[in-house]
Amino acid sequence: MSATNTAVQPPADAAAPVRHPEAPAPGEPVGSHYANCFGCGPDQPHGLHLAARAGEGVDITAEFTVRPEHQGAPGLAHGGVLATALDEALGALNWILRVISVTGRLETDYLRPVPVGSVLHLSARVTARAGRKIYATAEGRLDGPDGPVAVRADALFIEVKVDHFIENGRQEEIQAVMHDPDVRRQARAFEVNP
């Protein structure tokens, strides 16, 4: 990180976010960006298995069922796991913008304990963009999509190229995904933005 402007709130001159014309239609699943992702990967046995759906704007919704393996205190979700759920919901916004970005900063508020067995109803939306910076916010509610807010987060994501992963990831996993033609096509498509 080269500069000091790391605030999660957008500057006054930030632009309004725009839904990409090829974003999934409202209600459609956005899909998993990586089968072994701890947040959304279907092949990750220890993961959260978050399955996000596109909203009507630059937003998504998702549900996270808290399992016994997600505990911190007895019978309650671990705070780091809840931050992961928020982070993953925010990361799913990439599909709506059709941009590849990674979390730069994530500020989380824990408002209510989240019991094991409960379903956290997540929603996330992009609030603004400024250059490579994407400002977004997310919340998780208990007892349904209109229930009380248990956790929330403001985040700053930074747009990156596919090379960010190729250059920094462990070669074993990089080589495995590079041989998957679907992954390659999908990743490159995200880099060709209008």
Ligand SMILES: CCCCCCCCCC(=O)SCCNC(=O)CCNC(=O)[C@H](O)C(C)(C)COP(=O)(O)OP(=O)(O)OC[C@H]1O[C@@H](n2cnc3c(N)ncnc32)[C@H](O)[C@@H]1OP(=O)(O)O
């Ligand atoms: C294929 C789809 C993938 C979808 C992934 C979603 C999964 C869920 C989300 C995640 O978990 S992502 C994984 C966790 N995040 C990371 O691993 C990111 C690690 N950090 C980095 O790799 C670099 O720091 C980063 C690419 C984010 C930035 O490095 P750069 O060299 O490209 O940026 P630079 O230093 O030029 O800074 C550009 C601007 O961003 C700001 N910035 C950079 N890093 C920041 C940071 N960490 N926090 C806040 N602001 C940051 C920086 O201040 C600057 O602001 P200004 O333009 O106003 O000067």
